[in-house]
Amino acid sequence: MFNLTVGRSVAGAAFAGVLAALAVTPSAQAETLKLAHWVPPAHTLTASTIEPLKNGVEASSGGGLTIDVYPGGELGRGPLEQYVRAVQGVADITWGLQGYTSSQFPKTMVSELPGVLPDGKAGYEILWDAYDAGQISGEFPGTVPLALWLSEPNIFIMKDRDIRKPEDLKGLKIRVSGAAAAAVIEALGATPVQMPAPEIYNALQTGLIDGVVTGASAVTDFKLDEVANSYTIGAPLGRISFYLVMNKAKYDGLSDDFKKAIDDNSGRKLSASAEAGWNAKANSTIEALKASGDNTVIELSDAEIDAFGALTIPVTEKIVTGAGAEDVLATMSGQ
Template sequence: MIHKSISRLAISAALVVGGATAALAEELSFAHFVPPQHTLTGSVIEPLQEGLKAELGDDMTVRVYPGGELGKGPLEQYVRVVQGVADIVWGLPGYTSSQFSKTMVAEMPGVIEGGQMGYPAIWKSMDLIKDEFPATKPLALWTSEPNIFIMKDKDVRTPDDLKGLKMRVAGATSAAVIEALGATPVQMPAGEIYNALQTGLIDGVVTGASAVSDFKLLEVANSYTVGAPLGRLTFYVVMNQGRYDGLTDAQKAAIDKFAGEYLSKSAETAWNKRADETIAALKADAGKTVITLTEDEAAAFGALTIPVTEKVVGELGAEDVLTSMRGE
């Protein structure tokens, strides 16, 4: 009887301890709107999952909801995380440009020089742009590879080649650049580009080369122009601030270890690698035209696009952000 009582007590104690451990375990939801094979998975989601696993074991996991499973609209990503529909989301500031006007200075032509990474400039400027991320904790902020022209049945070698064309852009900064080149900007989420190119709703796209692979644009575009100063895109991964604040100190410390420049560098490195591989594959494809501009040809575009940066920054009163991001 004594042994049975001890056994029952031991089992009860184990259940209590097990219940306490389970109560401490957290599952964070990570929502995005692209397929699982997108560059985002290997460069951001998996490093975060693996990092938290190494730090916390099973005390914290990240469950991913790709392809708009928690809401189809890419433009609503930030609202989704603030409202608690998801704990973490990935999105583009350009989709809601008015909220992120200072963050998007990093997108402008001439701000991040070719060959340089954009994420250090953004994080160095966080004190100046943090108000654009209310109710969230930014986990990663980075820029894409430099933008290129992605065209259907039209070659772009000079600014005149763009006159009167309809060009898809991701946000307000790219729109201003396209208008300066004499084309008409059409803003739409990346997931709509394929059909828009295929049906002739747009003539081309301004975005990074990685999008050609990630969104299968090589099936509907056949001419690509590299080297014009067109700026870049910016991206964010943010977490609901209240959700973060409710975690244990150990769980918050684990997130902090991988948030910031660590995840941002991982993402931007992957975006650039994907872009380089894509350009190489396009050059090797006899059915595609890849135009690499000379310095003089690129300068002809820059004469129209670089002044847009100073104009937009002046209208925003964001000269301090520009100076910080340029490292001046």
């Protein structure tokens, strides 16, 4: 009887010890990351970027590492403050546009300029090439980039204005997302107005701006077809760059298994998914605009494209030289 009791006591103590060890082993503890952004759940971002990351990480970690998503500015509404929210740990992961805080990303912004993306290469590839070469990595302090990618080509989205040649823009107020697009619009003789995407609808509706330069996907994502009625496709206007970043201290504090779950479902793989989603939405949007019957969709001829390019392409060299980013341009353009 004495031996049996002792045996049970020892076994019970051993089992309790195992439980205690598990309770304090970081790799065994479930963790949840907060991912914040400022657009509605129906935005292209969800299916192209958030769901692949969330589903992939949770599957790879066996459910041990989960991601809770806070859309529509639930953790802070300002689109311009998204990067800071990741650095400060308000959210563990945030999405945003480099152009909204262009001064932080002078070399990354080279990717947005006309003529930089080579034919046959994806936007995310040139961004990661420059990042891996150490040429733009310093512009992402305090974070680990999970995805970097470019939008589809920018187009003109106008209200009651048809744009067929550069002269059509003289004196107009055109919304842009960042410094690169602003320089392009100035070269065309218009006045750039920088504002976050959620403000475009009202600005276009009320006449605060005459038009917008951005990708066609924004027409659907922000319902711009309700206030715009003329679209010009083909002018070399550059693109828009995006990031999905994670707080570096949070990433560093994860177990090796959880870090691997993040690594296996981010980087170029996630960036490719994001960019494909933007391009697919842009293509379907343009087809819908053509089919609607109540829009003017202008597809520029080669000669008309060249007329715009004569003014916009030189902007690229000027900005690259001013930023001392010749090495970045060489990497991104494959030189």
